[in-house]
Amino acid sequence: MKKLLTGNEAIARGAYEAGVHFASAYPGTPSTEILENIGTYKEIIAEWAPNEKVALETVIGASIAGGRALAAMKHVGVNVAADPLFTFAYTGVNGGAVLISADEPGMHSSQNEQDNRNYAKFAKIPMLEPSTSQEAKDMVIAAFELSERFDTIVMIRLTTRVCHSKSMVSLNERKKVTPKVYEKDFNKYVAVPAIGRQLRHKVEERLTKLKAYTNDSDLNYSVNNSKQEGVIVSGMAYQFAREALGDTVDYLKLGFTHPLPKDTIDTFCQSHDKVYIIEENDPYIEEFAKQLGHHVVGKDIFPYSGELTPDVIRRAVLSENIENLEVNKDKIVNRPPTFCSGCPHRGFFYELGKKRRKIIVAGDIGCYSLAVGQPYDMMDWLICMGAAYSTGHGAQTITDLKPDDDRRLVSVMGDSTFFHTGINSLLNTVYNGGKTINIILDNRITGMTGQQDNPGSGYKLQGETAQIGDIEAICKALGIKHVRKINPNDLKEVKATINWALELDEMSVIITNWPCVLKKRYKEEDFETYKDMWQTQDMVMQDTCTGCKACLRSGCPSLVFDKEKGKMSIDRTTCVGCDVCLQICPYDAIVKAGDAA
Amino acid sequence: MTRSIKLVGVGGQGTILAAKVLCDALINAGYDVKMSEIHGMSQRGGSVSSEIRFGDEVYSPVIEKGKADVLIAFELMEAERALDYLSKDGLLIVNNHKINSMVTLNGKVPYPEGIVEDLKSKVNTVVVNASDEAIALGNAKVMNIMMLGALVNADDLHTLDIEQSIENTVKEKFISLNKQAFQKGKEL
Ligand SMILES: Cc1ncc(C[n+]2csc(CCOP(=O)(O)OP(=O)(O)O)c2C)c(N)n1
Numbered sequence: 001m002k003k004l005l006t007g008n009e010a011i012a013r014g015a016y017e018a019g020v021h022f023a024s025a026y027p028g029t030p031s032t033e034i035l036e037n038i039g040t041y042k043e044i045i046a047e048w049a050p051n052e053k054v055a056l057e058t059v060i061g062a063s064i065a066g067g068r069a070l071a072a073m074k075h076v077g078v079n080v081a082a083d084p085l086f087t088f089a090y091t092g093v094n095g096g097a098v099l100i101s102a103d104e105p106g107m108h109s110s111q112n113e114q115d116n117r118n119y120a121k122f123a124k125i126p127m128l129e130p131s132t133s134q135e136a137k138d139m140v141i142a143a144f145e146l147s148e149r150f151d152t153i154v155m156i157r158l159t160t161r162v163c164h165s166k167s168m169v170s171l172n173e174r175k176k177v178t179p180k181v182y183e184k185d186f187n188k189y190v191a192v193p194a195i196g197r198q199l200r201h202k203v204e205e206r207l208t209k210l211k212a213y214t215n216d217s218d219l220n221y222s223v224n225n226s227k228q229e230g231v232i233v234s235g236m237a238y239q240f241a242r243e244a245l246g247d248t249v250d251y252l253k254l255g256f257t258h259p260l261p262k263d264t265i266d267t268f269c270q271s272h273d274k275v276y277i278i279e280e281n282d283p284y285i286e287e288f289a290k291q292l293g294h295h296v297v298g299k300d301i302f303p304y305s306g307e308l309t310p311d312v313i314r315r316a317v318l319s320e321n322i323e324n325l326e327v328n329k330d331k332i333v334n335r336p337p338t339f340c341s342g343c344p345h346r347g348f349f350y351e352l353g354k355k356r357r358k359i360i361v362a363g364d365i366g367c368y369s370l371a372v373g374q375p376y377d378m379m380d381w382l383i384c385m386g387a388a389y390s391t392g393h394g395a396q397t398i399t400d401l402k403p404d405d406d407r408r409l410v411s412v413m414g415d416s417t418f419f420h421t422g423i424n425s426l427l428n429t430v431y432n433g434g435k436t437i438n439i440i441l442d443n444r445i446t447g448m449t450g451q452q453d454n455p456g457s458g459y460k461l462q463g464e465t466a467q468i469g470d471i472e473a474i475c476k477a478l479g480i481k482h483v484r485k486i487n488p489n490d491l492k493e494v495k496a497t498i499n500w501a502l503e504l505d506e507m508s509v510i511i512t513n514w515p516c517v518l519k520k521r522y523k524e525e526d527f528e529t530y531k532d533m534w535q536t537q538d539m540v541m542q543d544t545c546t547g548c549k550a551c552l553r554s555g556c557p558s559l560v561f562d563k564e565k566g567k568m569s570i571d572r573t574t575c576v577g578c579d580v581c582l583q584i585c586p587y588d589a590i591v592k593a594g595d596a597a
Numbered sequence: 598m599t600r601s602i603k604l605v606g607v608g609g610q611g612t613i614l615a616a617k618v619l620c621d622a623l624i625n626a627g628y629d630v631k632m633s634e635i636h637g638m639s640q641r642g643g644s645v646s647s648e649i650r651f652g653d654e655v656y657s658p659v660i661e662k663g664k665a666d667v668l669i670a671f672e673l674m675e676a677e678r679a680l681d682y683l684s685k686d687g688l689l690i691v692n693n694h695k696i697n698s699m700v701t702l703n704g705k706v707p708y709p710e711g712i713v714e715d716l717k718s719k720v721n722t723v724v725v726n727a728s729d730e731a732i733a734l735g736n737a738k739v740m741n742i743m744m745l746g747a748l749v750n751a752d753d754l755h756t757l758d759i760e761q762s763i764e765n766t767v768k769e770k771f772i773s774l775n776k777q778a779f780q781k782g783k784e785l
Contacts, residue, residue: 004620004630165633165658166620243657311661324663324681325719331677331709335607335643335698552703557642560697561704571702 005169007162010133011072011100012037013169014140019177020044021067021095024055026420027449028074029109030163031102035072036452039461043174048453048461050419051385052077053084056099060088063097063153064189066180068144072100075116076384080421082119087191088153089123090199092206094180096147098140102158105280106307111365111384113305115281120155120258124203126210127155127258128219129235133167135255141175142219150206150213157257159280161236161307207259215263219255222268226250230272232265232285232296237308241278244310245317249276260288269294276301276317280308337370341558342534342576344443344488344514349376350554350580351494352410358502360399362392362436364413364422367447367516371412375555379412386421388413393425393434400435408502412439416446416454418471423478429507430479437501438509440471441488443516444526451518459521468523475509488512491583517576536577537593540568544589551581551590599652601660602748605679606671607696608645611741614766615669616647619745621762623651631658642699644675667752669744671727672696673712680719688721690747692740694728723751725785731778739771739778746782 005013011034015023024047025035039046049055052073062069073081078101085099101116120127128143130136136158143154187195214220225247233241234254241251252268254260269275269289277286277298286298301316302308314320339346349371352359356377363369363379364387372379383391392411399405413422418440429436446452453459455469475483482504486493494512501508515522515530527533547566551559558575561568570581570590582590602619606612616632623630628651648660660682668683669690670676676691683689693713701708716722725747731740742763749755763775 004624004632161633161658165631167631167655167658168624168629239656239658309659309661310657311664322661322663323685325683325685327677327680328715331712331715332674333698333700333706333709336700337643338699549704557699557702560702563704563707 002168002170004166005133005137006033006164006166007130007133007136007158008033008164009037010136010169011140011156011158012041013171014137015044015070016041017137017172017174018096018141018144019068019175020070020144021177021179022059022062022069023047023071024049024058024069025072026050026052026055026077027446027452028052028077028102029449030104030158030160031072031074031077031100032449032452033163034100034102035461038070046461050455051421052081056081056088057084059097059099060084063093063095064091064182065094066182067095068097068177069095070098070100070140073102074110075101075103075114076110076112077101078116078119079114080385085119085153086123089125090191090196090203091189092151092202093147093153094182096144097153098143098147099153099155100158101155102160102163103281104160105305106160108160111382113281115284116155117157117257117284118282120157121284124207125152125155125258126150126256127157128255129157129257130162130255131235131238131253132162133165133169136162137169139219139255150210152206155258157235159236211259211262214256214259214261217256217261220261220264221253223251223253228273230268230275231278232268232275232289233278234285235280237278237280240308240310241313244313254285257285260285262292265289265294266292269296278302278308278313281305336373338555338557339367339370340517341556341571341574342517342578343367344512344516344578345371345441346488346554346556346578347491347580348439348441348488348494348512349378350584351491351498352378353553354495355498355502358407359410359437360395360407362388362395362409362411364388364411364417365448366414366417366441367443368412368414368441369448375553385417386413386425388417389422389425389436389438390428392436392438393429393432396434396436409436410439411436412441414447415440415442415444415456415471416452418442419455419469423474426475426480426509427478435505435507438507440509440511442471442511442513443519444513445516445519447516447518451516451520453521457519457521458523458526463521465523471511475511480507480509482506482508483511484509485511485513488514489578489580491580532577534576537572537575538570538577538579538582538590539593540570541589541591542567542569544587546587546589548586550586551584554580554584556581599650599655601665602649602667602669603646603660603665603679603682604649604669604671605644605646605675607675608643610645610671610696611738612645612647612671615741615745616649618742618759618762618766619748619757620649621765622757622759623649625761626757629653629655631655633658644678646679667748669748671741671744674698674709676716677709677712680716683720685720688723688751689716690723690725690744690751691716692727692744693724694740723747725782727782727785730781730785734774734778734781736774739775742767742775743778743782743785746779747785748782750783750785
């Protein structure tokens with residue numbers, strides 16, 4: 001049977017068909033749907049881990065114990081998981097192990113653009129690169145065979161367009177794989193220096209074997225149109241190149257891209273007058289070909305950043321420019337992303353904004369990153385997940401050296417980011433006697449990436465209930481003396497708590513606790529904790545409203561200004577009655593409209 | 598030959614479902630199909646788009662600027678925003694409906710006037726009142742499927758069995774309403 005699948009769905013299907021026993025991930029665009037889809041197969045144990053390092057480590061354990069296991073993450077996630085990756089590359093596997101890295105040329109929703117093909121070379125592990133959903137599925141199956149045959153974890157490198165575009169895939173049955181026997185093997189799995197030194201040679205021997213294998217792999221193949229010009233290409237860039245250049249060139253399509261096939265590339269370059277290397281991001285194949293002494297055309301004409309969509313390739317190779325219809329800029333206005341109506345981050349940032357001149361805000365990555373924009377202007381920097389507390393501590397240390405600067409550092413991050421790597425950073429501040437104000441915006445879910453469960457949400461990936469991680473208790477256990485947990489929709493409480501923290505000369509933690517409006521699953525006890533959650537609406541009394549627009553400082557998309565009447569109103573289809581605007585209105589013109597129904 | 602259809606709208610308007618139904622019909626008609634969406638942040642109310650390419654053998658899943666044969670816009674401003682994707686002799690089918698953005702709602706800037714005239718002056722444009730008609734049918738949500746009716750009517754795609762694909766794709770209890778919407782769309 002054939003089905004139209006995204007690359008991510010195809011990876012999941014590949015895992016199912018390859019007989020995978022265990023899979024783990026931490027969400028991150030464009031990789032998130034891989035584990036969400038694997039989770040729909042009951043035959044596989046699928047888990048969210050609190051971060052990518054933990055995800056890969058559980059996969060390593062599952063592999064050593066004899067199971068087939070897969071970890072998936074976005075490109076920057078591999079940075080977090082790099083430590084276990086590099087040593088697992090030494091020990092090798094028992095059951096097959098596969099790492100999926102989903103890269104983002106063009107940075108559609110990422111903080112940077114990094115080419116993780118470099119990781120395969122760096123860690124000395126084999127790598128496959130699919131260009132369609134069918135290849136994505138087939139390569140997962142091939143990767144497990146390779147993993148067990150060559151005793152190594154295998155990396156599959158995807159890019160956004162492979163992950164999120166759909167193409168036809170033929171489906172097969174699941175292969176029955178029984179977990180292998182595990183026997184203690186000190187010389188293989190215990191990477192102490194003496195053994196590491198032996199394993200180091202094993203890695204090199206393996207690489208030599210793989211270098212021979214990649215030349216014969218049918219994942220590397222050429223498309224012969226009997227032309228003098230040729231293109232060497234991998235991943236989605238292959239589809240883009242064929243679209244742009246059609247049958248006017250020959251192609252060497254590489255699917256097995258670490259180690260690269262030396263003989264195949266030699267032959268292709270020698271039999272063509274001119275060879276283009278078309279690859280997104282780094283000149284990974286290009287540098288290899290140049291090292292072999294071939295005169296190839298690559299980054300001298302193709303951009304080093306962004307996607308190499310067909311138009312980009314046409315422009316570079318054919319100097320072709322397509323004239324398009326012109327967009328009349330006067331006829332469009334932006335649709336900027338905002339906090340949703342009822343978002344629990346709103347009330348907190350509204351109040352924090354009033355302290356702008358007294359504070360420096362160390363930011364982090366999540367929906368609350370939107371507070372960087374208007375009307376909040378509440379973020380001084382954003383580096384990577386978990387960095388708010390640690391960058392805040394470092395910055396406070398230096399700020400305190402300046403006699404004329406008494407600003408306090410306020411570090412903000414969400415619950416998922418806290419569980420990811422925030423806990424370590426917070427512990428550092430406790431240990432070193434820092435005095436930052438540390439916020440945990442606990443909306444009980446991993447919001448930004450589409451409401452995935454996490455250690456504080458009460459549910460696991462495949463739907464079973466889970467222990468709710470108690471953030472307040474964790475903070476206290478770390479040794480933090482000043483911890484308060486508040487309702488972010490209660491502005492008086494928010495204001496008082498921020499003032500309390502600013503007056504302390506020691507570190508503090510404020511946990512703002514209210515669920516994301518889009519959270520999908522609740523436990524009975526949640527309904528008791530969050531009274532009347534989303535059950536009401538607010539409305540503007542037209543007689544009382546003066547049209548002063550003070551409520552707009554909440555940044556809520558449900559607020560509508562009627563120019564003719566000069567008054568505000570609230571959109572009934574989106575308001576969920578969080579009451580933030582109601583508390584802001586200086587004329588008490590906003591009131592509860594009773595039950596939503 | 599590969600053909601390209603781009604669907605644009607605002608989050609929550611059902612572009613994804615419409616694209617799904619259309620893809621299903623194209624596959625059943627024997628085409629090779631590729632489709633592409635960019636998943637950004639999960640916030641509601643932002644611009645969204647789906648791109649569909651079909652033919653004997655499709656390579657790129659994305660549509661380049663100036664290369665869409667048909668642009669189906671579920672909202673006026675979104676039609677203008679995506680206009681540079683449409684080929685000069687392409688077809689624009691636009692739902693005559695405005696959805697405010699946060700900045701127009703809160704009175705900072707007005708929703709632009711005269712979009713329909715601007716579009717018509719540049720390209721072959723079919724304007725349909727799908728949102729109004731959908732409300733008349735009893736459910737504003739079926740506007741998306743109504744737009745598919747307008748598509749098969751305006752383009753040479755009447756051989757597609759969209760009704761069958763509605764059955765394959767849409768939730769049981771909404772099938773008949775969506776079929777009605779599709780039929781209505783063909784008349785617009
Ligand atoms: C290392 C790494 N992994 C994953 C991501 C993707 N990512 C960005 S924000 C985010 C989740 C943030 O969740 P939370 O902190 O709970 O904040 P919320 O969005 O719910 O407000 C994730 C997973 C990333 N940027 N970096």
